[in-house]
Amino acid sequence: MGDVIEPRQVAENLKELWSPRIIxxxxxxxxxxxxxxxxxPWHSHEMEDELFMVLDGEMSIELEDSRVKLxxxxxxxxxxxxxxxxxxxxxxxxxxxEKKSTRHTGDIVQENTRSVEQQRVQE
Amino acid sequence: MGDVIEPRQVAENLKELWSPRIIxxxxxxxxxxxxxxxxxPWHSHEMEDELFMVLDGEMSIELEDSRVKLxxxxxxxxxxxxxxxxxxxxxxxxxxxEKKSTRHTGDIVQENTRSVEQQRVQE
Numbered sequence: 167m168g169d170v171i172e173p174r175q176v177a178e179n180l181k182e183l184w185s186p187r188i189i190x191x192x193x194x195x196x197x198x199x200x201x202x203x204x205x206x207p208w209h210s211h212e213m214e215d216e217l218f219m220v221l222d223g224e225m226s227i228e229l230e231d232s233r234v235k236l237x238x239x240x241x242x243x244x245x246x247x248x249x250x251x252x253x254x255x256x257x258x259x260x261x262x263x264e265k266k267s268t269r270h271t272g273d274i275v276q277e278n279t280r281s282v283e284q285q286r287v288q289e
Numbered sequence: 290m291g292d293v294i295e296p297r298q299v300a301e302n303l304k305e306l307w308s309p310r311i312i313x314x315x316x317x318x319x320x321x322x323x324x325x326x327x328x329x330p331w332h333s334h335e336m337e338d339e340l341f342m343v344l345d346g347e348m349s350i351e352l353e354d355s356r357v358k359l360x361x362x363x364x365x366x367x368x369x370x371x372x373x374x375x376x377x378x379x380x381x382x383x384x385x386x387e388k389k390s391t392r393h394t395g396d397i398v399q400e401n402t403r404s405v406e407q408q409r410v411q412e
Contacts (some may be wrong), residue, residue, distance in 0.1 A: 170357050171364045173342075190366050192338045195318060199363070215315045221362075234293050239344075241294045241320070243313050249386075253326055261385060263315055 173199050174221040177259035186262060188285045198262040198285065201225030205253040210229045214265040227251070296322050297344040300382035309385060311408045321385040321408065328376040337388040343366045346381030350374070 171189050176188035180187060184206055186198040202225065219241045225240060227234050228251040230288065234242055244250045269279065294312050300322035303310060307329055309321040325348065330341065341350065342364040350357050350365060351374040357365055366371045 168368070170359055172362060173364050174362050190317070190340065190364060192340045192366055193369075193388055195315070195386075196365075197340065197386075217313065217315045217320065235291055239297050241313060241364060243291055243297050243315055243320075245291070246316075261318075262325055263318075265316055 171262050172184060173197075174259055177201055177221055177261070183257075185280055186285050188282070192263075192264075194266050195263060196265070196268075196285075197264050200260050200262065201257060202252065202254045202260060203257045208249055208251045208269075210247055210249045211244075211268050212247050214268040215246050216250075216268060217263035218242050218244070219250070219261040219263075221259040221261055223254060223256060223260075225254040225258045225260060237251065239247060294383050296320075297382055299342055300324055300384070304381075309408050310364075310401055311405070314389075317389050319389050319391075319408075321387070323381060323383050323385065325375065325377045325383060326380045329374060331372055331374045333370055333372045334367075334391050335370050337391040338369050338390035339391060341365050341366060341367070341375070342384040342386075344353075344382040344384055346377060346379060346383075348375060348377040348381045348383060351376065372383075 176187060176189055180201040181202050183184055183201055188196050188198050190197040214285040220236045220238050222238050223235045227244065230249050236242055296312055299310060299312055303324040306324055306326050309323040311319050311321050313320040343359045343361050345361055347360045350367065353372050359365055
């Protein structure tokens with residue numbers, strides 16, 4: 167059997183910003199946590215929806231023609247194929263739920279793209 | 290675009306115990322919330338893992354040879370094929386993440402089995 171996980175605590179302990187950590191698997195999906203601050207690049211995932219849930223703090227998700235604001239406890243699903251740019255003015259802890267096939271920077275590999283192996287690494 | 294969802298608030302407003310409400314879809318999975326108190330029957334899902342996350346309160350999940358206790362913010366994944374019995378001494382609000390194909394009472398249809406359509410109904 168697996169362990170009980172404290173997502174907020176795992177996210178709190180992350181040292182690197184915008185570097186998701188896999189905390190659980192549910193069939194063909196990963197549950198991840200991340201610590202974010204500042205702006206992430208615009209990206210989209212052509213094939214997969216992406217769920218954001220704020221564990222502690224406030225974040226925004228800019229979409230092509232709108233912007234959503236999330237505070238602690240809020241949940242939002244970015245539909246597949248939708249360009250989005252997450253950002254947070256202050257440090258914010260989030261939980262992500264997405265298919266194992268989802269690359270967190272979307273369809274473009276860039277400097278801060280982390281492989282699944284890197285996301286599994288324990289600090 | 291979808292709306293920002295407040296899972297804890299939706300769960301709080303539920304009138305019926307052990308009756309999951311679908312709050313979002315992520316590809317072929319549902320995010321659900323439920324208000325629970327007392328014991329749910331033993332069941333298992335042969336083909337699907339099931340994620341539990343406590344939004345507010347305390348719950349236990351009895352497994353074949355162990356028992357896990359979850360408090361607010363904790364997350365646990367019951368692996369597919371594992372018999373489990375969720376319970377809560379006091380009212381507890383939870384979030385569930387599972388494949389759309391998962392029947393919440395497992396492989397046996399029983400009195401408190403709710404169809405997907407019932408789980409979508411707005412109160």
